[in-house]
Amino acid sequence: MMLFGTYVNPLAVLVAAVVAFGLGALWYSPVLFARQWVRANGYENMSREEMQRGAGRAYGVSFVAFLVMALALAVFIGRIGITFWLGGVKAGILAWLGFVATTGLMANMYSRRPLAAWYIDAGYQVLYLAIMGAIIGGWR
Numbered sequence: 001m002m003l004f005g006t007y008v009n010p011l012a013v014l015v016a017a018v019v020a021f022g023l024g025a026l027w028y029s030p031v032l033f034a035r036q037w038v039r040a041n042g043y044e045n046m047s048r049e050e051m052q053r054g055a056g057r058a059y060g061v062s063f064v065a066f067l068v069m070a071l072a073l074a075v076f077i078g079r080i081g082i083t084f085w086l087g088g089v090k091a092g093i094l095a096w097l098g099f100v101a102t103t104g105l106m107a108n109m110y111s112r113r114p115l116a117a118w119y120i121d122a123g124y125q126v127l128y129l130a131i132m133g134a135i136i137g138g139w140r
Contacts, residue, residue: 011139
């Protein structure tokens with residue numbers, strides 16, 4: 001499909017969003033960073049039920065946000081002419097560094113959250129944007 005004057009592969013966008021969402025399930029699971037994230041955000045005194053309240057809505061919004069992000073990244077990658085997965089990885093990392101890491105760090109500072117919380121979230125964000133970029137850049 002054409003969007004903003006560039007070809008976008010809708011299947012690559014969908015797969016990139018699904019992979020990013022699935023990676024989040026692993027990243028924030030007890031296998032990786034669940035305990036550290038709960039502690040860094042000061043949620044250790046909350047019950048599991050309290051922490052899961054509103055989770056369905058958050059998951060739905062997150063998936064839509066991943067679709068929008070993957071679509072925007074696909075337009076960006078297409079406009080600058082990337083046609084190889086490694087170029088997509090670099091574009092994803094650049095998007096993270098220039099937009100996601102910076103706004104996330106500012107939000108973290110203003111909300112007075114510990115830097116440990118930002119490190120966990122930022123690690124996930126750079127990883128999923130690099131993977132999204134690889135999928136979109138390699139699947140043109």
